[in-house]
Amino acid sequence: MDSKINIPEEEWKKKLTEEQYRVLREKGTESAFSGKFYTNHENGIYTCAACGTELFRSDVKYDSGSGWPSFYDAISQDKLKFETDSRYGMTRIELSCGNCGGHLGHVFDDGPNPTGKRYCINSASLDFKKK
Numbered sequence: 001m002d003s004k005i006n007i008p009e010e011e012w013k014k015k016l017t018e019e020q021y022r023v024l025r026e027k028g029t030e031s032a033f034s035g036k037f038y039t040n041h042e043n044g045i046y047t048c049a050a051c052g053t054e055l056f057r058s059d060v061k062y063d064s065g066s067g068w069p070s071f072y073d074a075i076s077q078d079k080l081k082f083e084t085d086s087r088y089g090m091t092r093i094e095l096s097c098g099n100c101g102g103h104l105g106h107v108f109d110d111g112p113n114p115t116g117k118r119y120c121i122n123s124a125s126l127d128f129k130k131k
Contacts, residue, residue: 004099005051016050023124024050024102027094032067035123040069044130051100052127053079056119064111064118069126071119072111082107095119 012025022028046056056071064070074080078098085094085106095104104125111118
């Protein structure tokens with residue numbers, strides 16, 4: 001994984017839970033409607049669970065009905081990495097943390113105004129800093 005920080009995989013295994021490691025480092029996906037932040041409605045900032053980079057504000061989170069936390073905008077596009085993902089017989093845009101390279105989820109063009117984007121993110125890849 002390309003990233004700005006270089007931590008050996010053995011260190012990631014120690015730092016992250018088994019589920020976080022599976023999602024963030026092995027590009028896994030948690031089951032729909034199961035993540036701890038899917039129904040979170042508190043005010044704050046969502047950060048990368050691996051490195052702490054601030055990624056999304058709670059005021060751009062919305063219920064997409066998809067089963068995963070969804071956001072219509074990011075704090076900064078520079079904090080994200082976008083790559084084409086052709087796994088599982090479909091083409092999507094994979095979203096990773098621009099700092100540590102951890103897999104976050106995918107971004108789709110079916111979100112609400114003003115961006116029209118749906119950042120569909122695994123709860124396991126996120127932490128939350130309450131305001």
